[in-house]
Amino acid sequence: MAGDGGLAIEARGVVRRFGPVEALRGLDITVRYGQVTALVGANGAGKTTLLLILATLLAPDAGTVRIAGHDALARPARAREALGWMPDTFGVYDQLTVDEYLAFFADAYGLSRQERPRRIRALLSLVHLEDHLGQPVHALSRGQKQRLGMARALVHRPRVLLLDEPASGLDPRSRIELRDLLRSLAADGVAVLVSSHILSELEEIADRVVLVDHGRTAGDHAMAEIAGASARVRWRIRSLDPEALAAALDRELDGLPWVRAADAAGGAEVGPLTEGEAAGLLARLVAAGVPVSGLAPAGSALESAYLAMTEDRR
Numbered sequence: 001m002a003g004d005g006g007l008a009i010e011a012r013g014v015v016r017r018f019g020p021v022e023a024l025r026g027l028d029i030t031v032r033y034g035q036v037t038a039l040v041g042a043n044g045a046g047k048t049t050l051l052l053i054l055a056t057l058l059a060p061d062a063g064t065v066r067i068a069g070h071d072a073l074a075r076p077a078r079a080r081e082a083l084g085w086m087p088d089t090f091g092v093y094d095q096l097t098v099d100e101y102l103a104f105f106a107d108a109y110g111l112s113r114q115e116r117p118r119r120i121r122a123l124l125s126l127v128h129l130e131d132h133l134g135q136p137v138h139a140l141s142r143g144q145k146q147r148l149g150m151a152r153a154l155v156h157r158p159r160v161l162l163l164d165e166p167a168s169g170l171d172p173r174s175r176i177e178l179r180d181l182l183r184s185l186a187a188d189g190v191a192v193l194v195s196s197h198i199l200s201e202l203e204e205i206a207d208r209v210v211l212v213d214h215g216r217t218a219g220d221h222a223m224a225e226i227a228g229a230s231a232r233v234r235w236r237i238r239s240l241d242p243e244a245l246a247a248a249l250d251r252e253l254d255g256l257p258w259v260r261a262a263d264a265a266g267g268a269e270v271g272p273l274t275e276g277e278a279a280g281l282l283a284r285l286v287a288a289g290v291p292v293s294g295l296a297p298a299g300s301a302l303e304s305a306y307l308a309m310t311e312d313r314r
């Protein structure tokens with residue numbers, strides 16, 4: 001793929017101030033083609049500011065930004081050709097119909113007149129808005145506008161896709177479809193950078209996770225490292241005999257961390273434990289005669305990792 005040795009985005013030392021507020025304080029990030037990279041961090045950490053800078057819509061006070069191999073600060077137009085951008089909230093031109101709206105952006109990106117109608121139909125079908133062809137944009141619901149925004153971002157087949165909270169406002173089915181769409185774009189070689197607070201969803205789509213904290217990158221991890229078998233997560237254990245489970249956990253945990261004792265519903269939580277530690281504990285509980293009826297991770301591994309990574313940063 002084009003770009004700096006497979007790097008779709010390479011930003012170094014990015015600084016951005018808003019008056020006295022230092023939103024970005026020398027942030028570094030790299031994003032590869034063919035991967036979904038998740039941008040996570042607390043409210044106000046600087047995610048939207050970073051995405052606006054990467055989208056060439058906001059100038060940094062310092063730092064370098066390369067998008068698809070182009071210097072995005074010196075040659076923003078070249079970077080924009082490669083970029084698709086979906087902001088968290090965006091205005092739609094209310095007086096336009098759904099297809100006119102997409103035609104406007106297809107025109108702006110220089111799609112030929114011949115290609116335009118085919119591309120617009122394909123995009124509307126991709127985001128399941130084909131039944132809304134000819135309808136005014138203002139008549140769309142929030143989630144439908146969100147999906148139209150996704151179609152708009154893809155109009156020129158970008159190789160780098162930036163999405164700020166794309167799932168907010170989407171119904172459960174649309175969220176699943178968005179997940180599938182982002183995975184299939186990555187499979188086609190597109191670099192996807194997506195910010196979201198819904199960690200359980202990111203866990204299913206992201207290959208990498210970049211943690212932003214107070215305007216800096218505080219971690220860059222492969223999802224396999226965070227959510228794989230060696231990751232430590234909390235586990236929920238259920239037993240037909242909660243009292244026997246609680247008593248056995250006291251004996252069998254053997255120095256492993258303890259979260260919550262068995263309750264009347266027969267559930268206890270232990271951890272964080274690796275898969276191997278959880279399997280060992282299960283074997284000991286069963287050997288001790290506890291009627292265990294279930295053992296499963298509690299919550300998402302990414303959530304556990306996020307809480308651990310941000311514990312001392314509060």
Ligand SMILES: Nc1ncnc2c1ncn2[C@@H]1O[C@H](COP(=O)(O)OP(=O)(O)OP(=O)(O)O)[C@@H](O)[C@H]1O
Nearest residue numbers: 018021022023041042043044045046047048049050
């Ligand atoms: N236009 C602006 N004027 C003044 N301050 C701003 C502006 N935009 C962002 N900031 C400040 O910069 C910091 C980073 O904001 P940013 O929106 O990038 O955070 P975020 O990580 O996207 O947060 P959230 O998760 O809440 O969306 C915050 O302290 C915010 O108040």
